Amino acid sequence: MSKVTVPPAVKRLLYVFYGLAACLVLADWLIHRHVSHPAESVFAFYPLFGFVACVLLVFAAAAMRRIVMRPPAYYEGAEPADEKSEDVAFSESDDVDGQILEGEAQNRRVDPSPGEDGP
């Protein structure tokens, strides 16, 4: 998979975001923290922990998909076909890995538009 292209406005926001991240790490020097666990006194413990934990979380979850992922109509298999109406067409282009599931994608019903009136 390739890198995602980012519009310039978002890019500027990202630089601010990176800058603040750097400041937070540097604050470890400026603020004397009173630690209650030896691990906390390691430099940049919390930033490293947060980053690594989340990357591992996402990779583990993506790997988990290989085992637990099923088509969307998996539990509806036994239902008679007339229960389902045609889905409103919408873009599925973002579903990079979704090709195997496209067959089932049309089976799901869209919410009937709720018949309420405003207050």
Add this chain to the structure above:
Amino acid sequence: MMESQIILASLDWIAQFRVLAVVPPAVLYFLAALLVLWSGHRVGRVVMLLMPVLGMFQLAAMFAIKPNVTLSLLDMSLVVLRVDSLSLLFALLFNIAALIGVIYALHVRDRLQSVSAMCYVGSALGAVFAGDLLTLFIFWELLALSSVGFIWARRRPESMAAGMRYLLVQIVSGLLLLAGALYLYEQTGSLVFNHIGLDGPAGWLILVAFGIKCGFPMFHGWITEAYPAATEAGAVFMAAITTKVAVYALARGFQGEELLVYVGVTMTCFPIFYAVIENDLRRVLAYSMINQLGFMVCGIGVGTTLAVNGAIAHAFNDVIFKGLLFMSMGAVLLQTGRINASELGGLYRTMPKTTVLCIVGAMSISAFPLFSGFVSKAMIVTAVLEEHYEWVWLALLFASAGVFHHAGIKIPYFAFFAHDSGLRPTEPPTNMLIAMTISAVLCIGIGVFPLVLYQMLPFDMVYSPYDATHVLAQLQLLWFSALAFAWLNLRGWYPPEIRSVNLDVDWLFRKLVPGVVSVTMPHLGRIGEHLTFGIGQGLQRMGGFLARGLVVLVGQATSIRLMAMYLVIVLMLYLFLDGLMMLVG
């Protein structure tokens, strides 16, 4: 000085309403439900709005008088109103949740949902004021019966089945509670609901009963199935109440049981993996609810003053911020008819207010400093470290980073930003925006002035969440968790949102059991028929035993365990067969 005088004076004034203070709040709510049932939309609306306000006023009267109301039934005395700081705090919480929920649902013209809401909140209040286990059991089951209306109100074929499965799980939880309660009665001669502990089988039965409602690992399937299946407003009510009643019950009965520390920490960690790959955003919230419940269960398990206070404070905050998140996703569902992340995106253009409100909820659940989640989660994490549960502490840190990742960023990002879905929905009805705004103000208010919440907690403590060390640590943890999200997204490594079902424990009773039955039944053929016939006859005979058991019970209390066992076995068998028939048919 001035303030305390004013408070004392107003307490004196409220103390005049003695009659109001001794009526169980559940009764008031059930009356309101009757009124709503028999009146039109306009009157019903007013009744529903006034009820939580009256409920809060009643709590003030109870606070001033501290009544204790006991009814006698046969030889037992049932405490229907036990008022202490723990029950008062949860009652206040449920009244607040009811008020916000009612405002959110003001536009809904659906008597089923309105009546369900009143009965449901009433049952929850009945449960938290119950001073004995039998009263608790009654309201425990009413809680299940009244909330299934929120699922059925969606009126789709699949919501019927989802509702039945939900009911099945909840009723089994109640039956275990009943069995445990009667067992305990046999052992100790008392049904009083105080600390129970895990000394005997009774304690274990009751723990499993509470655990089912609290979403312990392997019992959590109903949470992730029922909440996404409920209506927009129904999910808001359900998310606020059922599991929090269970947290209340655990805090009352199993404080300081070390097992709960490990159960809790498991609950904080495993759902976040599912949440990352889940497409239905309300199911993502259901997973993150299990994660938040894990923090509370962990706090109750640690059992120190700070930890239990933290768990209760977190339950309070969770009702409000999780409610806010469910409300914002309900608004998205109502306005677009969609809730899957793969079909949403870019909604901030036309729903800016909902976007901001959702982000406030997301910051709160992620425990950002100055938001409500921070001031309560900090207490639990600090208490865990104080008691030297080092690995548990690391796991909680991991879960804290993870919850920001999947609930704090994923929910607002995929719904309101990410790629443009092309959808241009309008903002939801004003009443929904008002309800969300109230929640958002509470989230920030509690985050900025935590003492308001701390003063209401059951135990005295000295704690301040805002010291430089802790704020910096939390900011670093969250910021770099966000950095990981940004980095993975920019690299294109973030798992794409895919329309799919992810297997979880519900697979066991949605696929495995029906599968086994449908494979074996044709082969067994006549044997199956005989079996069914036999079970039917057995049930009949057991009914006879049951009747005799009842006679014995009235005559002498010693055979109560026998009676309880009959009752539980018959009901369980009935439920099991019923469930089996439903799954097969």
